[in-house]
Amino acid sequence: MTQSCASSTKVLGDVCGVSRRCCSSAGSLASVSLPLPSNFRSLSHGSNRIRQQLVVPLCRELPVGRLLVQRNPGGQTLAAGVRSDAETSSSTPVAINARDLGLTVLGDKGEEIVVLRGCSLQIPEGQLWMLLGPNGCGKSSLLKVLTGLLRPNRGKLYIVGPRSFVFQNPDHQVVMPTAEADVAFGLGNLVLSDEEVRTRVDTALEAVGMSEYARRPVQTLSGGQKQRVAIAGALAESSRMLLLDELTTFLDEEDQLGVLEAVRKVVGGSVTALWVTHRLEELDYADGAVYMENGRVVLSGSVEDVKRYIRKQQEQMNGNGGLR
C-alpha cells in the first residue's frame, strides 16, 4: 500500500503513477498519419499528461499469469498470486478470478480505513457483468484494484490484459481535437505502421457506432458519444478487459442507450467488461452481476438472482440502500 491511497487526491496521484508506467514504453506519436492539427505533436505531448491522469489505456504491470506480490504499508508480504484459468472449476475461461481481495487505505490523519474486506468474484471471458451496491460500498475501489490502479493488501487476483478503465465523466475521457485523433492517441504507445493505426482507428470507431463522427471536433460530441470514443480508444489498443465506472451517470436517456448498446456489441470473444452501475434497468444488458455491501461481494451470479436480492434489500430498507 502506498501513501498515495491516503486521500482521494492522492489516489489520483497513484493513478498517474500507474498510467505513466504504462506509457513509459511508448513508441512515437509521430507515426500517426491521421488528419491531425499541425500542432499535434505539442498538443499530444501536453494532453498526454491529462490523459495519464484521467484515462488509463493499458496497465501492463500485471500481465496475464504473472505472480503479483502485495505488501502491506510496513513492507511485509501479505498475499500473493495471479493464477490461471486452471484454478477455476468452470470450463469457461475466466477473465477475472479474484479471491478475498482486501484494500486498506490511510486517511488524512494516518488512520487505516478498510475499503475492501475480502472480495471474491469470477467473471467469464467474453461477457458483460454489472457491479452494483449501495453508495460507498467499494465498487469503484474494487474496479481500481482490478485495473491495477490501486494495490490490494491481501488476496489473489488473476485478470486478463490489456485492461482499460473508463471514468464516469465523459468530459474527462477525450483529450484530442477529433474523435479519430483521440482513438489514435493511445496507439502512440505502440510501434505500429500508419496503415495499422488507420485500420485500428476505423475498426474501433465502427465497433462503437462512431464512424460518421470520426472527424468531428470533440467539443461537438455528446457525453455518450465521448464515452463511446473512449471505449473505441480502448478497443484500438486491443484491450481485453473494459472496466467501466458508471458510464451513464451524466448522460441523457438516448446517450445511455447508445453507450449500453455499444458496450454490448463490443463485448464477446476475448473482450470482457465489468460495469459499475446504480441503474437496475442496465442489468437487462448484462450476462451476470455482482452485488457488494460494506466492502464485500455478497452475491455474484445471474442477473435475476441479483435483481431478486436487490428488491428484497430495498423492501427491507424501504429504498434507502442507495440504489436509484
Ligand SMILES: Nc1ncnc2c1ncn2[C@@H]1O[C@H](COP(=O)(O)OP(=O)(O)OP(=O)(O)O)[C@@H](O)[C@H]1O
Ligand atoms: N483514498 C481513500 N481515502 C479514504 N477513504 C476512501 C478512499 N478510497 C475510498 N474510500 C472510502 O471507501 C469507501 C468506498 O468507496 P468507493 O468509492 O469505492 O465506493 P462506491 O461503492 O464506488 O461508492 P459510490 O457508489 O458512491 O460511487 C467509501 O466510504 C470511501 O469514502
